[in-house]
Structure formats: C-alpha cells, structure tokens
Amino acid sequence: MTAPLEEVEDVAGRRGRRALVSVLVAAALLLAACGAGGDGGNGERARTDTTCDGRIDGTAQVTVWFHAGPSAESATLRRQVQDFNRAQRQVRVEVVTLPEQRSYNELVLSAAASGDLPDLLDFDGPRLYSYAWSGRIKPIDSCLSDGLREDLLPSIRQQGTYAGRLFGIGTFDSGLGLYVRPSALRQAGIRIPEGPADAWTADEFTAVLRMLRGAGYRYPLDLGLVHAKPGEEWNTYGFAPAVWSAGGELIDPRTFRTADGFLNGPESVRALTTLQNWVEEGLVEPGRTDQAFEQGLSIISWTGHWRYPDYTRRFPGDVAIVPLPDFGAGTVTGMGSWQWGVPSGGADGDAVWRFLAYLLKPDQIHRMTEANGAIPATDSAVKLSPEYAEGGAERLFIEQLTDGVARPRPRTPAYPAITEAFSRAFPKIMIDRAPVKPTLDEAVEAIDKDLAAHDGYPKGGS
Known part of the structure; x- marks a missing residue:
C-alpha cells in the first residue's frame, strides 16, 4: 500500500506530515501479516551495545517501513514477509511502503520528531550517519554473529559503520x-x-x-x-x-x-x-x-x-x-544503497533482528537481488548469482x-x-x-x- 507522491507533497507543515505518517502506520497494521523465521544469526556477539541480548519474550510485533522503489523490489519484500510469518510464530512482521522520492526522508524525520518511527527502518545508505549521530537509530553490533560479519562485503560493513559502530546493514550494494x-x-x-x-x-x-x-x-x-x-x-x-x-x-x-x-x-x-x-x-x-x-x-x-x-x-x-x-x-x-536500521525505542531488538537475519540469508539475498538486479551483500550470496x-x-x-x-x-x-x-x-x-x-x-x-x-x-x- 504505497502513498501517492502527490499526496505526500501536498501535505503542508509538520502537523500535516505527522498526520500522514500516522495514517501510513495505521495502514500498515491493516496489511496481511508477512515474514519468515531463522535462528537469528546471533552466535557470539560483539558486546558494544545492548540492542540484542539473545532473548525474545513472548510474541513480538515488528512494524517495518520500506521505500516503494521498483515494483519487483517491493513485491519481493512482501513475499519475504509472508514467508517469514508462516515459518514461525514468535515474531509477527507487518510492512508498509512509503514514497522513495525526497519525501521519504522528510517523513522519517517527522516521524522521529513525533515518536512514530517503526521498529525496522529502510533508508538510503548515506543517511545513516545523520540518523546515527542524532540518536534516531541504535547500533546493532550485538546482533551479528562473527560468521555473518565476515560474510558481508567490506563495502556493506563500511557503509553501515559510524563512529566505530555498526548502525546499518543492507542486503544489497550498488555498482x-x-x-x-x-x-x-x-x-x-x-x-x-x-x-x-x-x-x-x-x-x-x-x-x-x-x-x-x-x-x-x-x-x-x-x-x-x-x-x-x-x-x-x-x-x-x-x-x-x-x-x-x-x-x-x-x-x-x-x-x-x-x-x-x-x-x-x-x-x-x-x-x-x-x-x-x-x-x-x-x-x-x-x-x-x-x-x-x-x-x-x-x-x-x-x-x-x-x-x-x-x-x-x-x-x-x-x-x-x-x-x-x-x-x-x-x-x-x-558504492552504497538502501539499508536497514533499528530505530531507538522500538520493539525488542532480538525480535527485529530475527526478521533482518532472515533477509540476510544467502537464498533471501539472492531472491531480492534477482528482483532488483543489485549486487548481493554477502560473499555466500554472490556465489548464487x-x-x-x-x-x-x-x-x-x-x-x-x-x-x-x-x-x-x-x-x-x-x-x-x-x-x-x-x-x-x-x-x-x-x-x-x-x-x-x-x-x-x-x-x-x-x-x-x-x-x-x-x-x-x-x-x-x-
């Protein structure tokens, strides 16, 4: 459910933008549940933050924002969400797509100001440093296994790092x-x-x-x-x-x-x-x-x-x-492309990471990059392309x-x-x-x- 760009651009002032964000979030909650499971990819953690502690208590609800982008890209993510939700019951993911143009960042900033950010946020890579500096997203070093970190292309690690800590991770890069x-x-x-x-x-x-x-x-x-x-x-x-x-x-x-x-x-x-x-x-x-x-x-x-x-x-x-x-x-x-970050104050970090780890599996990276033609984010996924x-x-x-x-x-x-x-x-x-x-x-x-x-x-x- 993608908001028309004209609708976004016609919204006047911060109050209007916040109202639109609220509408979009509400719309996300009406979508069919979507997702997929996995072991979370935790293993040994670099304990530089507390975003992930290895536990998920009860059933967690995770809201995801995704840029509209090419239709094949958006459709693939929705299918990935559906598969994730069918494969396990502990984490339920709901996704809403937002305009990819410049209005997307304006919506993110407005949502941050009003406390309406989702649990998992998709954004263009270079925006990470501003989001990390301002505290809008939190580091995720504690969520990655050593094996996954080593599997990532060096450019993915480089793009996602600010002030020595990993704040973002993409499933694909650019050339x-x-x-x-x-x-x-x-x-x-x-x-x-x-x-x-x-x-x-x-x-x-x-x-x-x-x-x-x-x-x-x-x-x-x-x-x-x-x-x-x-x-x-x-x-x-x-x-x-x-x-x-x-x-x-x-x-x-x-x-x-x-x-x-x-x-x-x-x-x-x-x-x-x-x-x-x-x-x-x-x-x-x-x-x-x-x-x-x-x-x-x-x-x-x-x-x-x-x-x-x-x-x-x-x-x-x-x-x-x-x-x-x-x-x-x-x-x-x-180099650099869209990546994922975990907003501060959202759902349990381990629940968010459970879904993100699923997206980072080699077959799921391959699934996305087959849809959008982008460069796979891990060495293991590159071998599938x-x-x-x-x-x-x-x-x-x-x-x-x-x-x-x-x-x-x-x-x-x-x-x-x-x-x-x-x-x-x-x-x-x-x-x-x-x-x-x-x-x-x-x-x-x-x-x-x-x-x-x-x-x-x-x-x-x-």
Whole structure:
C-alpha cells in the first residue's frame, strides 16, 4: 500500500506530515501479516551495545517501513514477509511502503520528531550517519554473529559503520561503471580496458569520445543528464567519483568540519571542468532521453548496475562494463544503497533482528537481488548469482567493491547538506554551463553554513 507522491507533497507543515505518517502506520497494521523465521544469526556477539541480548519474550510485533522503489523490489519484500510469518510464530512482521522520492526522508524525520518511527527502518545508505549521530537509530553490533560479519562485503560493513559502530546493514550494494558496445569500439580501433588497473585516463577518454563521434555516433557519451535534477542523489552518487579520481574531496576527509579548499579545490574544479568540456564539445547526450544507449545515440553509458538488464536485452552479447575514467589519481567508483536500521525505542531488538537475519540469508539475498538486479551483500550470496560470480558479466562491480576502487559517500552527519549542495551545483555546471569554481564556491558556502549551525556535528549526537 504505497502513498501517492502527490499526496505526500501536498501535505503542508509538520502537523500535516505527522498526520500522514500516522495514517501510513495505521495502514500498515491493516496489511496481511508477512515474514519468515531463522535462528537469528546471533552466535557470539560483539558486546558494544545492548540492542540484542539473545532473548525474545513472548510474541513480538515488528512494524517495518520500506521505500516503494521498483515494483519487483517491493513485491519481493512482501513475499519475504509472508514467508517469514508462516515459518514461525514468535515474531509477527507487518510492512508498509512509503514514497522513495525526497519525501521519504522528510517523513522519517517527522516521524522521529513525533515518536512514530517503526521498529525496522529502510533508508538510503548515506543517511545513516545523520540518523546515527542524532540518536534516531541504535547500533546493532550485538546482533551479528562473527560468521555473518565476515560474510558481508567490506563495502556493506563500511557503509553501515559510524563512529566505530555498526548502525546499518543492507542486503544489497550498488555498482557504477561505463557500459560500452565492444563491437563498435573495436571497429573504431579503440582499446577496451580490462579492469581498474588499465582504465582510460581522462585525456584518453576524451580522445575516445571524439573518435566515436567521428564514427557517426551523435552523442558518444550518455551521462544520465536527464536525471540530473537539482537535489537528486544521482548527481552526487554518479559524479563524486570523478572528483575523487582527480584527487579532490567533497569535504575535509580528516575532520569533516569544512568543505572549503576541498569541494572548491583545484582537483575538484579540474574534474568538473573536464565533464563540462565534454558537454560543451557536444560529446554528451544533453538530457533529452534516458534511452540514448538503447537507441544507438550513445555508445558509452556512465551509469550503474541497474541498467544491465535493459542494455543486454537490447544488445545481447555486445555489452561490456569497464571502469570509470582515471582523472589523475586512479579510477574511483560509487558504492552504497538502501539499508536497514533499528530505530531507538522500538520493539525488542532480538525480535527485529530475527526478521533482518532472515533477509540476510544467502537464498533471501539472492531472491531480492534477482528482483532488483543489485549486487548481493554477502560473499555466500554472490556465489548464487552467475552475473557477479567469477567470470560473470558484472564481476567488475564485485572487484570494485572489494579491491578499494569503490568509495562511500562522506561518512558524516553533514552528508544531507553535502549532497544537497553538490547535487544543486552539478546541473548548474553541466546543463546551465555555469562557471565551475564560483558554482562550487556557492556549494561550499551552503555546506559550511550547515556545519556551523550544528557546531561541526560533534561526536555524541545532537
């Protein structure tokens, strides 16, 4: 039962948003019970918190919030909930789906302010640091077995950790790269990188794009500019890697107390100037369609794992994935996706973990990633996915997540302000052709203003 986005956006003020949250929670309680059992995956615990103590007293009711997302993803979770509830009687799970767009986070913040958060919360990964800092979610180190912790991809552990403690865990991760048509590149005499170690340099990539345009491709590169709207997370997820690859940063990576000299530093300016130059030279699809690769307008697509099914259906046997260009400090890619956290003050932690441990079983991770095409969160689940296993067509995504090529978005409570500023600056630079340095200076001013308002987000919470 998904609330229409229009309904959410029409709600005025905090009182209206809280009322809507209450309606959505009430709606969840009317849904058919759903779920599944398991041993809880506890074993030996890292006793750094008291979220799980190994006991569930009586029958526990667990309410789950989940972003609407792709229909297959939402439908799969509902079936998982149904199976869980049928398999055991101690924990009863009820789920409600909420809008995936920006309204989702607004609903979470409003629900937190009014004490209406669910027992298990789904959220976009980089939001974790703000939620953890403010005390909205609690650490879950005590819930994981050593075996499960070791089975998780390092990127999943990294994304879910704040201030040395694990606050979140995902059942899938993400990958970013360049999709190419090998037949067209070979015909044009262009070499195809075999992995991160021999990624195209930015200069080489510029030459590749010019060669492809000369071969008749109107817009050789699709950057997904159709999705580059102000405030959209795609802008930060997709193109912060270019900044990092050039040696730049979105914020001081040591102190997280200023963006000045980092986001607007020479390396960051150079990376975004290169991207802007590609647009100005007419090498990039200008944001009129999200089908440029399928339509043959573009021969290279800078995007994520989610496009693999569409691209391979369109060009069976003629799609390869290669690393993003090296802007000077090595190729870098994005990582991180939706994950689960346990809100403070909710149901018994062991009851919540019983369901979450079920979702983290290899067959259940495989079930979800078969539905949404994402990267399985554990080594054992990766082995069930031919595309990501050794020799698989999407193996590059696993290599990037495990070999240090992938970087998380800044792990600071200031991330919401960082991504808001960067994601507004990016379309100004790429679509409006605004001057790069002054535009980044404006973004830095917005970020540092937020940092000052929160005293630099000192450890220990708000």
